[in-house]
Amino acid sequence: MMxxxxxxxxxxxxxxxxxxxxxxxxxxxxxxxxxxEGDNVVVIGKSxxxxxxxxxxxxxxxxxxxxxxxxxxxxxxxxxxQALDKVRAKVGFLFQSNALYDSMTIRENLEFPLRRHWIQNxxxxxxxxxIEALTNVGLTDTIxxxxxxxxxxxxxxxxxxxxxxxxxxxxxxxEPTSGLDPVTGKEISTLIVEIQKKYKxxxxxxxxxxxxxxxxxxxxxxxxxxxCYASGTFEELKMVNDIKVKQFFD
Amino acid sequence: xxxxxxxxxxxxxxxxxxxxxxxxxxVFRPRYEISELLKQCYYIGNTSLPLVTVxxxxxxxxITIQSHPAMEAFGTESWLPSVVSVSLVREIVPVITxxxxxxxxxxxxxxxxxxxxxxxxxxxxEVSGTNPFKYLVVTRVLAATLMLPLLIILxxxxxxxxxxxxxxxxxxxxxHLFANQVFIKLSFxxxxxxxxxxxxxxxAIGIIGCxxxxxxxxxxxxxxxxxxxxxxxxxFAVFIIDLLAAQIADILHIT
Numbered sequence: 001m002m003x004x005x006x007x008x009x010x011x012x013x014x015x016x017x018x019x020x021x022x023x024x025x026x027x028x029x030x031x032x033x034x035x036x037e038g039d040n041v042v043v044i045g046k047s048x049x050x051x052x053x054x055x056x057x058x059x060x061x062x063x064x065x066x067x068x069x070x071x072x073x074x075x076x077x078x079x080x081x082q083a084l085d086k087v088r089a090k091v092g093f094l095f096q097s098n099a100l101y102d103s104m105t106i107r108e109n110l111e112f113p114l115r116r117h118w119i120q121n122x123x124x125x126x127x128x129x130x131i132e133a134l135t136n137v138g139l140t141d142t143i144x145x146x147x148x149x150x151x152x153x154x155x156x157x158x159x160x161x162x163x164x165x166x167x168x169x170x171x172x173x174x175e176p177t178s179g180l181d182p183v184t185g186k187e188i189s190t191l192i193v194e195i196q197k198k199y200k201x202x203x204x205x206x207x208x209x210x211x212x213x214x215x216x217x218x219x220x221x222x223x224x225x226x227x228c229y230a231s232g233t234f235e236e237l238k239m240v241n242d243i244k245v246k247q248f249f250d
Numbered sequence: 251x252x253x254x255x256x257x258x259x260x261x262x263x264x265x266x267x268x269x270x271x272x273x274x275x276x277v278f279r280p281r282y283e284i285s286e287l288l289k290q291c292y293y294i295g296n297t298s299l300p301l302v303t304v305x306x307x308x309x310x311x312x313i314t315i316q317s318h319p320a321m322e323a324f325g326t327e328s329w330l331p332s333v334v335s336v337s338l339v340r341e342i343v344p345v346i347t348x349x350x351x352x353x354x355x356x357x358x359x360x361x362x363x364x365x366x367x368x369x370x371x372x373x374x375x376e377v378s379g380t381n382p383f384k385y386l387v388v389t390r391v392l393a394a395t396l397m398l399p400l401l402i403i404l405x406x407x408x409x410x411x412x413x414x415x416x417x418x419x420x421x422x423x424x425x426h427l428f429a430n431q432v433f434i435k436l437s438f439x440x441x442x443x444x445x446x447x448x449x450x451x452x453x454a455i456g457i458i459g460c461x462x463x464x465x466x467x468x469x470x471x472x473x474x475x476x477x478x479x480x481x482x483x484x485x486f487a488v489f490i491i492d493l494l495a496a497q498i499a500d501i502l503h504i505t
Binding site for chain 1: 365366369370373374375
């Protein structure tokens with residue numbers, strides 16, 4: 001069941017004919033995806049199917065072999081470093097491993113993107129933004145702690161708070177519930193939905209956790225053999241009578 | 251050396267060379283990470299201080315105690331402060347300080363950058379509008395390059411004090427007389443090469459430590475490997491630089 005996705009010029013994220021290979025291993029092969037403003041798109045696929053590679057290409061951490069990726073209408077691969085940083089300031093990225101800086105406190109972790117993106121803030125304004133981000137994830141009392149003092153779920157929430165601090169228009173989530181127990185995973189999934197509603201963000205969520213996909217997605221894309229194999233809502237895909245699609249929902 | 255090992259060695263040497271080239275390309279370009287550079291200078295200088303100081307004191311003491319019987323046998327005991335000070339300042343202290351720092355700083359850089367790499371912290375910096383190479387590598391390499399000569403100057407001083415204690419074990423000699431005998435023989439031409447060597451030692455330790463950390467693979471197991479190989483290669487580099495420095499000093503008649 002191969003679904004053609006038409007090129008949509010109104011999309012906030014436009015991916016067209018994306019190819020990425022590592023040596024002879026072709027990970028993404030003519031992958032096309034359009035994400036409209038306000039959408040929460042979950043990309044599911046088997047381990048090693050190229051899901052993480054896809055969002056790393058979107059944010060410019062990896063360079064695709066061919067194809068185009070446009071964020072807010074700008075081709076990521078053609079931007080200078082400065083221009084790319086400007087685009088990145090509008091895009092949040094939640095890493096699978098959280099990527100909190102071990103040597104910094106939670107406050108410093110959250111202030112880091114504010115300082116680095118040359119956003120002129122007074123100390124008071126910065127403090128308010130940090131408190132606001134921590135309030136959103138319900139962890140204001142951890143402000144002076146180090147990441148190593150927190151549990152896995154708390155670290156995920158702090159990483160989410162850091163992602164939110166620049167009030168991004170797009171958030172890319174790389175396996176947001178991986179390594180978490182089902183209860184904490186559900187809390188994180190619910191938090192993603194709350195954030196999307198509150199800040200009107202557009203999201204791409206990479207996951208192999210169907211319960212996360214069910215809670216967060218208004219569209220699911222199945223990545224298989226480097227291509228978009230199928231797409232639709234959770235309910236639509238669940239009803240599809242295709243063995244390759246069904247294996248994800250069984 | 252087996253052909254495969256030789257090939258790996260050549261590739262790695264070429265990679266380190268390219269890494270160093272990238273350092274020189276990035277170091278003069280803005281944005282300058284001054285606060286991170288100062289933080290690294292403080293970290294490298296301050297944390298190495300106790301280890302380097304104690305090592306230098308012991309080296310000064312031990313070399314003097316070991317040299318005393320031989321010099322006494324030849325009736326040249328009075329030359330002890332001059333001979334020991336020259337060998338300490340010219341060769342022993344710079345190399346021992348560099349080796350101590352290779353262990354302390356090289357492993358720390360390899361492990362820190364390695365763990366940042368495997369936990370995606372370096373990618374996270376990139377996404378946060380930061381050039382991670384500049385923020386992490388350039389600052390660390392510069393800090394090591396600047397701090398090593400300072401640590402060597404300090405170590406030289408401490409080791410001479412160690413030598414003074416060593417001389418005093420066998421005979422009572424005033425510090426004034428000891429210093430006088432030291433500076434009769436010790437010249438600017440002895441001190442300067444050791445300081446210049448310090449810059450190269452620091453640069454090599456910084457580049458190799460950062461290179462190994464930056465290129466860490468294989469998850470957390472790779473972090474240990476990076477830290478370990480950073481120390482091994484740094485020590486090797488220190489000896490190679492020392493050998494080259496001795497040859498160059500000889501050719502230029504800096505004696």
